[in-house]
Amino acid sequence: MHSSPSSPVVLTNVTLPDGRRADVSLRDGHIAAVHERVTPGDAPTETTGSVGDDRIELAGALLLPAFVDGHCHLDKTFLGVPWQPHMVGSTIRDRVTAELDTRRRLTTPVTERALELVHRMVEHGTGHARSHVDIDPQSRLANLHALLEVRENVRDLITLQIVAFPQSGVVAAPGVPDLLDAALREGADLVGGLDPHGFDGDVEGQLDVVFGLAERHGVGVDIHLHDPGEVGAAQLRAIAARTRALGMGGRVTVSHAYCLGDVEDATFARTAKELAGAEVSILTNGPAGPIPPVLRLREAGVRIFAGSDNIRDAWWPYGTGDMLERATIIGLRSDLMTDDELHTAASLVTTEAAAALGLDRYGLRPGSRADLVAVAAGSVAEAVAAHPRRLLVTHAGRVVATDNCPVPDLPAPQPGVQRAW
Template sequence: MPTVGAERNDVSLTTLRNGRVRDGRPVDIEIADAVIREIRPAGSRPAAGTSEDLAGRLVLPPLVNGHAHLDKTFFGGEWQPHVPGGSIRERIELEKARRAELDHTADERAYGLARTMVEFGTGTLRAHVDIDPDVGLGGLKRMLRLREAFAGYLDVQIVAFPQSGIVSAPGVADLLAEALRLGADVVGGLDPSSLDGDLDGHLDAVFALAVRHGAGIDIHLHEDGPAALAEYRAIADRVDAHGLQGAVALSHAYGLGLLGERDFDDIAAVLADRRISIMTNGPAGPVPPVLALVERGVNVFSGTDNIRDSWWPFGSGDPLDLARTVAHRNTLFTDDGLDLALGLVTDRAATALGVRDHGLRAGGPADLVVVGADSTAEAVAAPPEARDVLRAGRWISRRSLTTRSDVPFTPSPQHI
């Protein structure tokens, strides 16, 4: 890989002209092989090497999907009517039944969804994979194969996720350990109090695995009220005890949306001090208040979560559409608010996942997404189909579209 400052005749140069970066500046981006050589004001000097006019389109770093379940999806297959479930446990059992019925097409569906995510501009994905006594390590091995197949297109972090519990599911702790040994990056958890009925036992197992294997932690928390408060504090205590500041994420954390002001301020300070990140995907019901958390120093990020599976029938895999949903749920309607929502699937998500060298800068990797929008606010408020994805200095997906219509309609005064 050439270094920044190498002689121009030593490398293959490309200049992307007349793009627009996140702060609105029009720029030219010079790329030497797989590295961004320079970002300079648009038109400040003639383009070097081959060039392409971006026509004022928005240029973003790769999008980051911080939470997804590719092993569960019905994406790309026949439409599956949603079957409602009451409790988390009931939904888990419904899912197991469907999983057994559709197991033979699981790879095809997961690969199709991953390809679609890449075409939307996703560069990094955190994929939670079920580890339970029934499926064993089958889903994990599938995801390891997918990660290998998409190398160079999509960076995949794998979470070993105990969907059926740990303490209440004999053998799962050993399966989680084996998953981490085989290549999972993160150990997951799920509702220690209500699902496993053993807050300390569940969390002790999760943190012990993380410490032993040098893994991150990402725990699903759906609970609210006193149980949620106890869980947040118990997790914070273990972060302190094991020195895992910045290595822990809490997914969903619905209880944060139901706390009184004093409890919220106290817990937000606890989270911020330990650099515990919060993942929200903006579903129905209570959600973590994004702006209030960010104002108190808590890192918040987003992920598409379940996409057309037993848990719910929605989703396309598009991080910008996800950002729009979260912005809508959190009344982030100003341009600054919409830009904050974009951060949930770019820089803030990269921070939560520990992604290195994320962002557009001279000397950084030539990984970017060109979006058919004038600003970040427009990209979030109305996510465009027109996107081109550059990875390591080469286009891997081009979806720029010219929209046309043959509908013979011209506005007249009676229509205005």
Template sequence: MTLTLLHDVRPWGGAPADVLVDADGIREIAAPGTIDPAITTADAVTIHGDGGILIPSFSDVHVHLDSTRMGLPFRPNTAGETRWSHIMNDRENWRSAERPVAERATYTLGRMIAQGATRVRSHAQVDADSGLEKFEGVLAAREAHRQRAAVEIVAFPQVGIHLEDGVPDLLDAALRSGADLIGGIDPCEIDRDPVRHLDTVFDLADRHGVGVDIHLHEGGSLGLFSLDLVLERTRALGMTGRVSVSHAFSLADRSPGVDRALEQIAELDVALTTIAPKGSLSVPLDLPVERLLQMGIRVGLGMDGQRDYWSPWGDGDMLERTWMLAFTQGFSRDDLIEDCLAIGTWGGASVIDAALPRLAPGVRPGVAVGDPAELVVVRGDTPTAAVMDRDPRRIVIHRGRVVAQDDELT
């Protein structure tokens, strides 16, 4: 088994150390130069960290690799103002991209890994227009980088499940062909039949033994109603710890119904993912992340689209998205900014794997003996400085092996 010695790194910005890792995890942490030289000289590949900060690798738990245009010529955004207009804009333009889905997804996933993400959950659109083509493109990207990152794929019905014929069968086929989770989207606003939409999602999950990840942009009381239907089915099917809700904007308005929803989310161990949106006083979109951490609710961070037909935002760098999370939350204290860094790294990992220890305010897991060897070395005087500066010089480790260094795949 290959050993890697990370020489002179600072776990979560602490004292300098040497860290010995292999495919199974972190084996030893000791003062620089004190790990058994018989091991390090004969069996280990030594990587010099030069005093960089060692943190868990980034986890992008909400991305759409099938729609990315990263690496291609810039196209102005031609979508309208509504969510439906964005969905249709994607449908009208995706086939005219300069590269097929598999090539675009593979390129973007490579950029994400090079910048420090080794755990990814990507949605792949399945609908009557694209069939399984987008899903198969994301499958190809996962295979291309299977030695560099762990990738989950969500079979995602972006255009609804029951508006067009044959979509449930296509979702079933995607799950039989390698999708890890079944998705859903705004059951009231898109399909306009929330019970039927969610019954189909949870029936597919139950039949295939997979988890669920629901896009829930619906805000206010409508969103809380849809969320209650999700929680009801989670409880009925015994799916504690196997359901995620993306966006969950209805939890941002701090209305009285939010307290009850959060209590149920914590009880049923439903995970939440955010893309660090910037809302307003009249339309709040930002999740109360510190409260979520205090309640032991799993919360992760994602990039969402990446310079696609929805928006020009997204460049594959989860350290930048961590900065955005701290910014949109209005944080300036170092401990709160570090909480955002923990969400962008270990928080997302716990969304993918509910067995991992939970985050809490001020808790900095992921760099102790026995933790997975999913790591990244970033540059900065402190973790907060690393978030502010976002130096591209990084060392990325997946299963104990360096897979990228200084913004290049190895």
């Protein structure tokens, strides 16, 4: 059974994030109804769907809105090519140089490698992703054009935002401001930045370019910031000030922000207050070393969400594209242990990430987009802790993956089966 947005589907006997059992009707790419079951064994009622609707029995599996990968690099991945040994660099600049050398040797096109990664992400339940794409004097707009092609090819599987990312710097590399401008004209959704102090050595100069382009094109901003300590925190405050001045609250993200995990309490409090007041979001992938403190930032009113970052590329030999695994990693790194804290970990790859990316109609309410994932767990906390199988993935109401296998025909449910997983 291959479903489509015009083919109504009822997902029967699912567990909602709040623990209720329900039947969920999908129609025209959206959730049409959520009908609670009084007891788990209740049969679907006459108000759940219509005669002729396809029904998929999920036997109590947890249903979540599709995962959101708030930060990846589709153009960088080595998936689809033979294993590439990791090349260690002592500085960001050294690693940029090493990456350029490695990628020049690759013969597999960006489109093929990116598609390999996208399909893995979809199979793991990701329905939305924000990918940065390198814009530099060497590749110019070639990688952007590749990702624009990929985005069109996978639009029925996943929605992609593209950030024009100056991996070689903004003011330190000749011609990059003009290339970023061209990238935004040709289809990039946001403008990026990279370590205004540590890489460019000119905080105000880089922010002038990045926020100037954002204002000119009416797009959001997503800046990589690896600089540690007070140097990094000062840049966060400068970004917050620019955001407030331009009225861009809710449209600016700082990715990584390691400094938030290694500054003094007074500096953290001051910086978090300014980030919250400007509505600047923080992205983390839960890396080794200092990590933005999830609970402290939330308590301070700062939105924090998650992304994969690098997946099997020149920067990082690890990565699967599985955002539920990413929630687990961040939970472990952040000592999130109680059920409420595990819910927080899950929110980093669902509701918080969706809000940071500005996604419309995200969630499990009637009227929400039917971008969903069913996992073999009985609760959100168990899903984060247990790394369960993905049983079903839908995008705009269409089944796009089942049980980590790409779009097979779904077997008819077996009579009497109460827990298929």
